[in-house]
Amino acid sequence: MNYKILVNKNNKYNKEMFSNIKLYKVINLLGEEYYLEKQTLRAYLKLKKDLEKENIIIDISSGYRTIEDQEKILFEYKNKYSEEYVSKYVALPSFSEHHTALCFDIDLIINGKRVTDREIEKYTDVLEKIISMLDNYGLILRYPKEKEKITLYNYEPWHYRYVGISTAKIIKDNDLTLEEYDSLYNKSGIIIVNKPKGLTSRDVVDKISKIFDTKKVGHNGTLDPLATGVLVITINKATKINELLTSADKEYIATVKIGIETDTLDITGKVVKSSKREISKAMLDNLFREFPRKYDQEVPKYSAIKINGKKLYEYARNNEDIELPKREVEIKDMELLKYDNYGFTFRIVVSKGTYIRSIIRDMGRYLDIPCTMKDLIRTRQGKFSIDEAWEFDNVDINMKILKIDDVLPYEVKEVRDLDLKKVINGNIIDNIYDIADKVIFKKNSDVLAVYKRVDDKLKPYKILV
Numbered sequence: 001m002n003y004k005i006l007v008n009k010n011n012k013y014n015k016e017m018f019s020n021i022k023l024y025k026v027i028n029l030l031g032e033e034y035y036l037e038k039q040t041l042r043a044y045l046k047l048k049k050d051l052e053k054e055n056i057i058i059d060i061s062s063g064y065r066t067i068e069d070q071e072k073i074l075f076e077y078k079n080k081y082s083e084e085y086v087s088k089y090v091a092l093p094s095f096s097e098h099h100t101a102l103c104f105d106i107d108l109i110i111n112g113k114r115v116t117d118r119e120i121e122k123y124t125d126v127l128e129k130i131i132s133m134l135d136n137y138g139l140i141l142r143y144p145k146e147k148e149k150i151t152l153y154n155y156e157p158w159h160y161r162y163v164g165i166s167t168a169k170i171i172k173d174n175d176l177t178l179e180e181y182d183s184l185y186n187k188s189g190i191i192i193v194n195k196p197k198g199l200t201s202r203d204v205v206d207k208i209s210k211i212f213d214t215k216k217v218g219h220n221g222t223l224d225p226l227a228t229g230v231l232v233i234t235i236n237k238a239t240k241i242n243e244l245l246t247s248a249d250k251e252y253i254a255t256v257k258i259g260i261e262t263d264t265l266d267i268t269g270k271v272v273k274s275s276k277r278e279i280s281k282a283m284l285d286n287l288f289r290e291f292p293r294k295y296d297q298e299v300p301k302y303s304a305i306k307i308n309g310k311k312l313y314e315y316a317r318n319n320e321d322i323e324l325p326k327r328e329v330e331i332k333d334m335e336l337l338k339y340d341n342y343g344f345t346f347r348i349v350v351s352k353g354t355y356i357r358s359i360i361r362d363m364g365r366y367l368d369i370p371c372t373m374k375d376l377i378r379t380r381q382g383k384f385s386i387d388e389a390w391e392f393d394n395v396d397i398n399m400k401i402l403k404i405d406d407v408l409p410y411e412v413k414e415v416r417d418l419d420l421k422k423v424i425n426g427n428i429i430d431n432i433y434d435i436a437d438k439v440i441f442k443k444n445s446d447v448l449a450v451y452k453r454v455d456d457k458l459k460p461y462k463i464l465v
Contacts, residue, residue, distance in 0.1 A: 002017065008097070013095065022037070030114075034062065044137075051130065063105075064100075108126060135169045135171070140167075140168050141160060192233075195223050199225060207395075208233055212236075219233050223378060226373070226375070248381055249351060251378070251380035255345045257372050258367075259275055260370050261370035265373060266357055266373040267373065269372070288335065291362075291363065299312065299325055300358055301322075301324055331359070405442065411438070429457070431458050435453045
């Protein structure tokens with residue numbers, strides 16, 4: 001469930017986005033039944049219980065509504081209040097937050113008397129106390145004071161919305177409305193990061209996940225903690241195109257220490273082989289001329305490749321012997337950059353899934369001198385170069401990120417209204433768009449899907465909504 005979905009006067013409620021929502025009943029002190037989404041109900045009940053410890057009594061007065069319910073409310077308010085009042089406080093059918101089941105209204109119980117609607121605003125101290133606690137339960141005040149031009153509604157101190165604890169704290173700490181939060185944080189795209197030494201790829205993902213307040217963050221092509229350079233990070237919708245980006249060639253600059261081989265195949269591991277044999281320029285020239293450009297590479301035992309549901313490094317750490325798998329890799333280009341008595345540095349371009357550590361081990365076997373990786377920089381992945389990569393410490397929520405249609409080499413088309421629902425649902429459609437191979441479908445700048453031509457039809461390739 002996406003608890004951050006924005007529904008307001010400009011953003012219509014989309015029932016498809018809430019098709020899997022489950023409603024749970026809550027009964028107020030008047031015996032009235034209301035329904036809320038599970039986490040929203042849990043937040044309300046915790047808030048209510050903790051407020052009672054402060055001698056503050058609240059009671060739910062509104063929760064989930066159907067569009068038909070909203071139509072009745074609008075009709076009643078139009079008969080009772082002025083047009084100006086209705087426009088300020090009553091959402092039009094299909095544009096009400098209450099259709100999401102993620103929000104609720106409250107009444108106060110003061111001295112046993114129920115305080116409702118506009119009368120509630122008189123109890124400033126009580127309301128400020130409640131509002132100050134909301135983020136602890138993942139709740140926000142949906143329509144804050146002095147934010148009317150942004151939310152398009154007047155201050156409503158009784159209307160609370162569940163967004164999740166991390167999001168609620170960001171909104172509170174930065175004095176944001178949900179509209180402002182959505183503009184800043186509701187981003188999908190790609191960031192090219194220059195991964196620093198000492199961090200795992202997962203460390204980078206975890207930090208970016210916190211910065212962008214989303215669990216939907218992925219990366220393409222793991223870099224070991226020892227390595228630096230290009231790490232392609234995908235956010236939100238873009239995580240669904242990971243495999244389209246991973247398939248690209250990668251370029252590295254690797255530094256080799258000669259005379260030792262380690263169990264991890266890099267300088268951080270335990271030495272398992274050693275030699276005092278020296279290397280010559282002629283030996284290296286021959287190596288770079290004769291080393292096979294395509295071969296079956298044995299993967300490192302310290303890697304995340306799974307065998308029988310268990311990662312290879314888990315076998316290695318437990319000193320369990322297992323036959324290491326091999327897979328075909330291709331070296332598309334390589335050149336010697338420099339060398340000395342202690343090692344050498346080279347540039348290499350390889351296919352997906354190639355371990356540079358393993359290539360260096362195999363180079364050592366070719367030379368009959370143990371070799372291990374001392375340093376590694378990924379300088380390019382596909383079209384992404386280290387020259388355009390962000391330094392990791394400079395990544396923040398205000399940075400410009402690459403859009404999905406910026407990085408995929410496919411045609412981009414605005415989907416017809418007639419095909420919109422079909423594309424969102426991943427249905428096959430007619431190729432009236434004259435697509436030769438693949439197409440990115442958009443609607444009002446929002447990327448919806450990647451489709452692929454099959455015969456005279458277009459079939460879903462990646463659905464991105």
